[in-house]
Structures are given as C-alpha cells and as structure tokens.
Amino acid sequence: MAETFAATYAKAIDDLAGKIFIPGVIASLLVEFGPWYQGVYDAGLIETYVVCAITGCMLSALIIFVVFLGSVYLFKGRDISPLIAVLIMPLGFAGLFPHHFSGFDVLYSQVTGVAILAWSFMLLSKGVYGVIDD
Numbered sequence: 001m002a003e004t005f006a007a008t009y010a011k012a013i014d015d016l017a018g019k020i021f022i023p024g025v026i027a028s029l030l031v032e033f034g035p036w037y038q039g040v041y042d043a044g045l046i047e048t049y050v051v052c053a054i055t056g057c058m059l060s061a062l063i064i065f066v067v068f069l070g071s072v073y074l075f076k077g078r079d080i081s082p083l084i085a086v087l088i089m090p091l092g093f094a095g096l097f098p099h100h101f102s103g104f105d106v107l108y109s110q111v112t113g114v115a116i117l118a119w120s121f122m123l124l125s126k127g128v129y130g131v132i133d134d
Helices: 002-041 045-074 081-096 108-124
Strands: none
Touching: 002 045, 002 108, 045 081, 081 108
16 A cells, blocks of 8 residues: 555656646755754744745756756756756655665655655656757
C-alpha cells in the first residue's frame, strides 16, 4: 500500500509541477528558514512570509537563469534541464519519504522534498526554453 501511496503522491506532484515550483520554493524557505528569521529579527508571520516570498521569487529566477546560462555556455545551446532534473529528483524523493531513506539523515523537511520534486518534474517536462526540443 505504501508504494501505491508514494506513486500517487509523485504523480500528483508531477501533474502540479508547472504550477507549484515557485510556491514550493517559497514554502520551503518558510519552513526551513522561517523560524530562524522570526527568532533573529523578532518578526511576525506576515513579515516572515513576505521576506520568504520575495526571496523565493528571486531564487527561482536565479535558478532558471543559471540553468539557461549552463545550457548556452556549457552545452552549446542544448537544454540541460532534463539532466539536472534527473540528478536532483532522488533528493526530492529522499526529502518526501525520509522513512524509506533511513540509512542516512535527510537534513531538510518534506516540504523541501516536495519543492525539489516539483522543480525536477518542471525541468524534466518544460525545460528552461518552455518545451524540451530533442
């Protein structure tokens, strides 16, 4: 039953990947760094969310820009998004299902695992150019 649940979870993330990859980064920043930000700056929820939202949008744009530059300069215009997606996908699964990876410590939350999976599925299906052209 756990395998069916895991497959359903991954399929749902795959279906939503084009819509949740930026909100996934925002949620991941909120979960991973929100408590630290609130403790250091004595911030409330709204201020913490606004900071994470702005940082998440900038980080998402930076990731797309770096993948684009890598495609152009390192791979002579060939889209490297599928390669990056395949490389980061196991990290997403490890974060989403940490009990299946009990041999080592997963240092990030399940929210970050979902965000990594959303990015990998988005890069795998759309790439940095909008559509994968092979």
